[in-house]
Amino acid sequence: MRASAAWLALALLLPACDKGGAGPAPSGSSTAAGAAPPGPTSSGSRGTGPAPAGSASSAASAAARDALARAVDGAAFKPFFPAPGLDGTTEKVERAPKGGVMEVVYKKGKDEVATLVISDTATDPRVRDDYQGATERVGGHPLKTSGYFKSALLVADRYQVQITSPRVKAEGRKAWLEKVDLKGLAALK
């Protein structure tokens, strides 16, 4: 019992390690990983040689932490997602919200028909620049289309509402965006 408790405490304290990582390891992994030259610390690399090590206090991670602190919690977006129904969808699967983002998958049976993501551009304000020159609007908000499968709105110059679908066309994706509570989202502080 005590040994189990000690193991549990150790497992909680230690960072992810080779044999188990942070979760259950695949049963075949130890053999595969064990025969893995070169490992991540091996010398030599493609082209330019080993990357020089930088400071352990990364500027990139600090900037991300600051940005995240300015963003709303993703759970705050939950009330604005529509109920299923469009394009024959019958089920709404909510992904666990994260800082500044929440995702909901709309399904018809086992088939994923559309995915809606609401995010706070405070995590990277450059996202707002992507809407410059937008010629279309939905509910008064600028609309951008990316590729064949994605459309997005910028609400209140801060929140991005994005729909991705492997088969709903651009006009159909607009209908999905109109179903989002855009007024409620615009009022979110």
Added chain:
Amino acid sequence: MQIDFHHAVTYVIARLAGFGPREAALVAHASQYVDDATEDGTILFSNGARYSRISSAHKLLDYRNFAALAASRVWLPFHFLPGNMGLPAGEEPEGPFINRLVTIPNSAVARDVVRAAIADRDAPHALHRLGITMHVYADTWAHQGFAGLQHAVNGATELTNEDGGPDQPLVERLKNYFVNNALPLGHGTVLSHPDRPYLVWAYTNGLGERVTRNNPDDYLDAAEHMCRALQCFRAGDPDADAPGLPEADRVTLQRLLRDVREPDGEGRHAAWRREIAAGAFGFGPEELAYVPKGPGSWKGAALGEPDGRGYYEYSSGFLASDWKRFHDALILHRYDVVYRILPRYGICTA
């Protein structure tokens, strides 16, 4: 996508999914090696043993490669996975067959490929195959809208850069790129535009439609889905409720995908490795390297150098070598895609 994403970013994602450094390095190495495994044929050993392998890329990763059959054997299962117009297995889309070969991000076909890798998780080549799968899965975002064979569906003109102006250097290069009115393969007509993570760009497709692409958005989406797929692999359950990227690391990735702007893949690879070494991610500072060929490479470790007649000396470690396991996994991946998964979608290909 290029070595920056297929190796360095894939390593980051694997670490964030919970793999240890050696496992993550193996997955990332296999993911990148898909672009570097350019040789096929039989290896002859001096003791009489033999090993036949297939390639997953052409000698030059060159979208001008017009060998039609080679294209469908290499490009289609490893780089341009058919998307069946977004429909699940058993549903036949309307329209010409070629439309079903167009790559779609996170399509049902792509998710089936991930499932097949998870089903193979107890095999000795499990992590090698997982890396191959991550390469193919990631490319469904980068190569979306294009097909892995020669067809007018891949046509693209009027390219513009992120400022909305014409991409003049590219236009000049294109003038000399395609000859004899050859039909375009994959995203050859737009060269490396889909492969550069920071780029927002646009083109007019073969149907005359204007298409805008936002690579940083798509690449972040790919990273999130890859992380979930890797977590599902670890759980041994393709339907596990995987949390995906940790929130702070997701923001770091989102920002670096726009910040790392070296024009060539090697330069971006070095920049990402510097970020990893600097401790940009939650797992702390780590060194990462990739040796594609020669001493220190997977192939070098497995085979060494051939003798004057082209024969290799067989070693007892060959069967368990990363190079051999990777090539076993290539064959199995291709077999599953071409003979098991695509037929469920009514797609028959080489």
